[in-house]
């Protein structure tokens with residue numbers, strides 16, 4: 371293969387085929403430069419509706435719109451060569467009917483080039499997932515803690531503890547049987563995540579779930595230490611870029627105030 375030959379972009383079919391294989395590496399991204407960084411290492415890049423909280427300062431994901439998802443989706447698509455791009459369906463864009471979900475999913479894919487959509491919900495969304503997959507829209511499902519439902523769940527609580535485990539398992543089975551190509555398990559006990567992973571035929575992607583899942587996903591701003599409003603237990607920090615950026619901004623401000631920036635090498639003479 372020549373050095374500049376294009377790599378084939380992964381599809382939902384490739385991702386589904388990874389069930390029980392090498393763990394799937396997934397991260398969110400919302401911009402072109404970050405998508406480029408993620409593409410080098412990830413199998414799946416998710417344009418998550420977490421964009422509303424980490425980039426737009428919204429208090430939850432509920433205020434995220436189709437237009438926001440499309441703008442960020444287009445930016446991410448420009449940064450990807452290999453990873454499958456999955457885009458979140460925002461709150462209110464799919465729950466009303468399978469037809470509404472199809473219209474908005476098709477728009478997200480057509481206008482961004484995403485290879486799949488993600489939507490939240492288990493058994494209640496099975497008919498919608500069946501409708502979409504029968505019409506050429508690959509769906510990543512999302513069960514356990516579904517942040518768009520915080521008002522009915524009563525907050526960002528662990529889901530599926532004790533007697534509630536069967537509900538989450540049933541949700542995962544329902545979305546798998548409806549045709550989802552993978553399912554995100556968010557904030558569920560590790561033993562339950564392992565049980566679901568053993569039971570369902572599609573890859574499970576954990577976030578606050580278990581190392582036994584078929585893959586893992588994190589919000590990129592969490593793992594880079596850029597989003598510091600709060601830190602969920604599951605959001606391991608692999609870097610503290612927020613602190614580094616704050617120190618850089620402070621150094622710049624100090625140099626401007628002291629007239630040490632710009633220095634001779636940053637300004638122009640007649641010739642250079």
Ligand code: KIV
Nearest residue numbers: 398418419420554587
């Ligand atoms: O919006 C998002 O980033 C997500 C991940 C946390 C799975 O849904």
